[in-house]
Amino acid sequence: MSTKFLDPPPAATRDKASFELLRVWVAEQGQHVSLRSGAWEDPFAWGIVLADLARHIVNAEALHRKDIDRDAYLSRILEGFHAEIESPTDEAEGEITQ
Secondary structure (H helix, E strand, O other), X not given: OOOOOOOOOHHHHHOOOOOOOEEEXXXXXXXXXXXXXXXXXXXXHHHHHHHHHHHHHHHHHXXXXXXXXXXXXXXXXXXXXXXXXXXXXXXXXXXXXX
């Protein structure tokens, strides 16, 4: 990994009304998350965020792996999502810090 922090996308820098929703870290051999709760009343909106995020992951991977089958890659992401929802590998725990 060349850098520890990712830069915000240009639109987020330009737009004074933008706000960060989510950060995901790998630390101490586990996943750690900071997120902004209360952004939407309807949890359906978070489903849209997760779907869009999956597509962004596929697009980013396609830049590095030219032979990628995008549909198969997305399907594999969904397999992992469903597997973790149905049988979690660990407990989602944490604390509210703000």
